[in-house]
Amino acid sequence: MIGGALAVCGALGVWLLVTAHADMSLVPRRWSSALGASPTASPRRLLLGTLSAVAAALAGWTAAWMLFGGFIAPALIAACSAVMPGRSTAARRRWRTAQSRQAWPGLLAEIRIGVAHRNQSIPAALFAAGTGAPADMRHAFEEAARAWVLSTDFESSLRLLKTSLADPTTDAICETLLAAHQIGGVRLETRLRGLAEAAHAEAAARSDARAKQAGARFARGFVALVPGFMAMIGLSIGRGREAYQAPDGQWLVAFSVLAVIGCWLWAGRIMAIPQRKRVFLL
Known part of the structure; x- marks a missing residue:
């Protein structure tokens, strides 16, 4: 897992350095957004975003494996962790834009x-x-x-x-x-x-x-952390780790992670403040 991730990261870094003076509009918008960069971001920013995503995925995999063992739950948590640096960067950019406005x-x-x-x-x-x-x-x-x-x-x-x-x-x-x-x-x-x-x-x-949304946003973040603390407490109850490593336990953990992510995204969507569309673009 670690060797494959490092190989992919190295190959991507070489490609970004080679295309440093190329037209970066060829980079997919979804990819650049997931890395927390704009579609016209420089290769250096894309490389840093990719490295951050790989590091977050490895950290998520390690933490999940130490808690749950197995493969299904760590793989899902690693995939979710990989997008966290990009979303954090995008959130900071939106906050700076709001402050500037x-x-x-x-x-x-x-x-x-x-x-x-x-x-x-x-x-x-x-x-x-x-x-x-x-x-x-x-x-x-x-x-x-x-x-x-x-x-x-x-x-x-x-x-x-x-x-x-x-x-x-x-x-x-x-x-x-x-x-x-x-x-x-x-x-x-x-x-x-x-x-x-x-x-x-x-x-x-x-x-x-x-x-007005400050309380709801705090509750959203707090509730998202509760399942993680409950999972850690479960390790000290009986044969907690062995139960997590069982096939049924792996699937239940994966379902729980997906449920938390779904609720997090849904809450963020309904609390999003509408943004005006840009109309004077020429």
Whole structure:
């Protein structure tokens, strides 16, 4: 098992290094998502994701074999463990995106002040406000500002910003700022204030929804750990390990693991906060 996993990992690493300058859109989207990377991720990130998945699978196999013995239960738990690093990385990315989205009301307020009181243009006010953006957003603003300085093409600079942040709120704000820059008007300050209020209302509604779900999310994680503790306690009761190693015990453990995973995924699905779809992609 370990030798085969290491051989597969080594072959995959060689392939990723050879294709380092190739078009990574050829990598399947489902594969990159399972590894916690975006479809356009670099070969290095894909390799690190693959190594993390292999290490998690080996750890899951070892722990399950020590608890239950046999083959069926360890194989199932190893398969489930392999996807955990990717899901954890994706969850952290979603959390950072949610935190960054909450910064837009303050950024829009800075843009409005720059336009109305400092006589700055919309591009200058946008990129000046971007210097105070959160760390996860600042790099995208720096790239867009660099493109603006080199080309003075506000539309292409905003396209670069939208691509880097990949967020529906950013898409809507960038399109509104582009229209305001191209059309202009005497009510520009009022429109910017309304845009900031809309972004603030959306961020507040999402924060309130997450706060209301805090107890349910804690219960979801706690309940998922209970079967593991019960399985460990079962080892000290009578002939616990021998019962787990029996064919019937292996199948019952596998069924229990699948039931816990199904309930976990179902609970996450019904608690998911709806995300707006990106519509300004061109």
